[in-house]
Amino acid sequence: MTLYSIGDVAERCGINPVTLRAWQRRYGLLKPQRTEGGHRQFDDEDIQRIEEIKRWIESGVPVGKVKALLEGDSVNAHDGWMTLQEEVMSVLRYVRPARLRTKIAALGREHPVDALIDHVFVPVRQRLGMDQNTAKAMCSLLDGALIDYVAFCLTSARKKAGKDALIIGWGVEDRTRIWLEAWRLSQAGWRMDVLAEPLENPRPELFPGQQIFVWTGKKLTRRQMEQFAHWQEQGFSLALHGQS
Structure with missing residues (x-):
């Protein structure tokens, strides 16, 4: 039977280790095994259960009601x-x-x-x-x-192994949303820095060699699409974040 550390499970399931600990301690949703040194270990059944918990929560079920649903009880979990x-x-x-x-x-x-x-x-x-x-x-x-x-x-995420990146808001006014999107990217293993002031004309040449995520919050205009393609042709490591 393969056993996984909490770090392995967090990366595999896309869940912060702090969240996994809260699900165990506060809500009794998980019962991992322990090593002699007290470290949590999860098996494949635990991972399946975590994925099921995620599905319930993402569908709008409060975390406090998930345990009853996992045990087959009838729960009013709407909204x-x-x-x-x-x-x-x-x-x-x-x-x-x-x-x-x-x-x-x-x-x-x-x-x-x-x-x-x-x-x-x-x-x-x-x-x-x-x-x-x-x-x-x-x-x-x-x-x-x-x-x-x-x-x-x-700051906590940057202390862990990962890939460095910068997020830039382009033509937007919502500064807070840039921070929220940086947080989202950090959950995918990126060690994020934030250019806190949105720009009307980003200049990727100021950040040579860096991976840059660009956030617009909406569909690119034709001018933006042309400019973005030009930057990519110049060899900059750019990616549109949040674009389908």
């Missing part, structure tokens, strides 16, 4: 992501930065990063993206806490 969005909104209404940071860190430990970005943080920011001054203030508070947490995660 799980909406529940988490409301929890974040509720914390924001108290305007307590420390409490908000704690909530974001807890979500980051318990949920896959891709799903958390797409189903919680982006929708909440969209809901707050209104003209009312209160909503703008709450969105600004959330953005600051998100960038703070993501920067911490990126």
